[in-house]
Amino acid sequence: MEYRRLGKAGMRVSAVSLGAWLTYGGSVESDMAAQCLRAAIDNGINFIDVADAYAYGEAERVVGAVIRDYKRSDLVLSSKLFWPMSSNVNDQGLSRKHIMESIDKSLRHFGTDYLDIYFCHRFDPNTPLEETVRAMSDLVQAGKVLYWGTSVWEADQIEQAVSIAKQYNGYLPQVEQPRYNMLDRHIEPAIIPTCEQHGLGLTVWSPLAQGLLTGKYNAGVPEGSRGATTKWLDRELNDTNLQKIRQLTAIAEELELTTSQLALAWVLRLPQISSVITGATKPEHVLDNIKAGEVQLSADVQAQIEAILA
Numbered sequence: 001m002e003y004r005r006l007g008k009a010g011m012r013v014s015a016v017s018l019g020a021w022l023t024y025g026g027s028v029e030s031d032m033a034a035q036c037l038r039a040a041i042d043n044g045i046n047f048i049d050v051a052d053a054y055a056y057g058e059a060e061r062v063v064g065a066v067i068r069d070y071k072r073s074d075l076v077l078s079s080k081l082f083w084p085m086s087s088n089v090n091d092q093g094l095s096r097k098h099i100m101e102s103i104d105k106s107l108r109h110f111g112t113d114y115l116d117i118y119f120c121h122r123f124d125p126n127t128p129l130e131e132t133v134r135a136m137s138d139l140v141q142a143g144k145v146l147y148w149g150t151s152v153w154e155a156d157q158i159e160q161a162v163s164i165a166k167q168y169n170g171y172l173p174q175v176e177q178p179r180y181n182m183l184d185r186h187i188e189p190a191i192i193p194t195c196e197q198h199g200l201g202l203t204v205w206s207p208l209a210q211g212l213l214t215g216k217y218n219a220g221v222p223e224g225s226r227g228a229t230t231k232w233l234d235r236e237l238n239d240t241n242l243q244k245i246r247q248l249t250a251i252a253e254e255l256e257l258t259t260s261q262l263a264l265a266w267v268l269r270l271p272q273i274s275s276v277i278t279g280a281t282k283p284e285h286v287l288d289n290i291k292a293g294e295v296q297l298s299a300d301v302q303a304q305i306e307a308i309l310a
Contacts, residue, residue, distance in 0.1 A: 004275065011076065015293040016289055018280060053085065079106045080119035094127045099136065174199070185309075208279075209236060213259060269302060
């Protein structure tokens with residue numbers, strides 16, 4: 001496993017990480033989730049990404065039950081806050097009240113006394129950014145959080161957060177977590193350069209575009225798949241994208257890779273990317289994804305891919 005620095009921070013995270021979105025505590029029962037987590041940790045993944053909103057805290061509990069069997073300092077554990085967690089008007093957003101109350105809930109769920117990374121899960125237009133930045137900095141000062149970051153923030157919002165943290169001599173955000181994959185490259189023009197300028201790492205989610213880039217939709221929509229049972233893929237499951245993915249699958253086969261491995265290796269081609277957050281419903285998925293961290297795509301292959309994606 002390759003381990004990359006979290007931007008300019010000293011901490012290193014596995015290039016391939018495991019996330020709990022839409023799965024653990026929800027669509028994947030706890031025993032299978034535990035098998036996936038153990039397969040990940042036992043094979044070099046040190047970064048486990050969760051959020052309080054994932055199954056309303058149940059994902060944190062499922063992960064917490066597994067990590068108790070491992071040395072805590074060997075792991076990089078993250079969670080996030082922003083989305084409403086109850087009908088309480090203050091149980092949402094990035095106010096100081098919600099931040100201070102949410103961290104304690106997440107720590108109890110995990111059974112640990114600190115998080116390695118705590119993400120602001122979206123930008124909160126209803127809370128002064130100074131209030132949010134100072135509260136996150138205070139969590140670092142208190143030792144409950146080692147690094148804080150943003151998730152799905154715009155470049156100018158990240159700029160503002162960095163500026164405010166510097167103004168008040170606080171702890172700066174160290175990482176942004178955006179969506180990024182072969183079919184969604186919106187972060188390339190502004191967000192990646194902004195993060196690089198300020199030393200933020202990027203831990204990207206949905207690197208396989210909700211499963212589209214596994215190639216399993218190349219011949220149609222499988223029964224029981226996410227594309228058949230949810231609306232998550234409505235925008236991207238179209239003929240144009242499928243034609244591209246079929247061509248990418250052909251390249252992967254020539255390289256003796258799966259389409260997933262090609263897609264993950266393509267994301268990891270960028271040195272600004274600290275980690276790709278993968279999902280897995282079976283241990284075999286974990287092991288398949290881990291192999292992508294060992295793949296180096298040649299300049300010729302990258303040019304072929306770019307011609308297809310363009």
